[in-house]
Amino acid sequence: MRLRVEFTTEPFDLDEAPAHAVVAREVIQGAPLDTVDVGPFGNTAEGDVDAVLNAVDAMLRRSLGAGATRVSLQVNVIGEPADPADPGEADK
Structure with a gap:
């Protein structure tokens, strides 16, 4: 299975990226x-189910530990890996 994750961390600081965002x-x-x-204002990543879930787990733990007060x-x-029904895959 393939996943897409979109996330933001808060609080925002428009002058410089806070430690939790970095x-x-x-x-x-x-x-x-x-x-x-x-x-x-947001981040997106895609990949294999295990890679995405492991990255999300690490991102949550580390960004909360670095001062994030909210993670959305x-x-x-x-889709599925190498699924020819995925858009764009049939052209390859």
């Missing part, structure tokens, strides 16, 4: 995920 970004960028997109996240099932 930690969350480092965890996600260091995980064995297929795609990662980090931004100032959404997880979506986006």
